Amino acid sequence: MEKKTETVELDFPIEQVKGDEKSALKTVEIKEPDSGSLRGLQLSMVMAQDMDTMFELVPRISNLTKTDMHKLKVSDLLKVCITVVGFFVTV
Numbered sequence: 001m002e003k004k005t006e007t008v009e010l011d012f013p014i015e016q017v018k019g020d021e022k023s024a025l026k027t028v029e030i031k032e033p034d035s036g037s038l039r040g041l042q043l044s045m046v047m048a049q050d051m052d053t054m055f056e057l058v059p060r061i062s063n064l065t066k067t068d069m070h071k072l073k074v075s076d077l078l079k080v081c082i083t084v085v086g087f088f089v090t091v
Helices: 043-047 051-061 066-071 074-086
Strands: 005-018 021-031
Touching: 005 066, 005 074, 021 051, 021 074, 043 051, 043 074, 051 066, 051 074
Parallel strands: none
Antiparallel strands: 005 021
């Protein structure tokens, strides 16, 4: 079975600098977490969207780094966190 991936469009793109090149990160690709990506984390804290927990988990399952996470505007951070929690909820 293939892992699901969700794309979150950022309302406020993040400026990234790699060497002399600057670019703007406009979308976040988030992979469905597996048990390995949850190591050392409490699932209840993930579901509660605890920020310390999300700052550990999101870089493990997305194209964001911890530094990128600190640059996110609150509205974009919440969109990312809601998307992560959505992987654990079935309708």
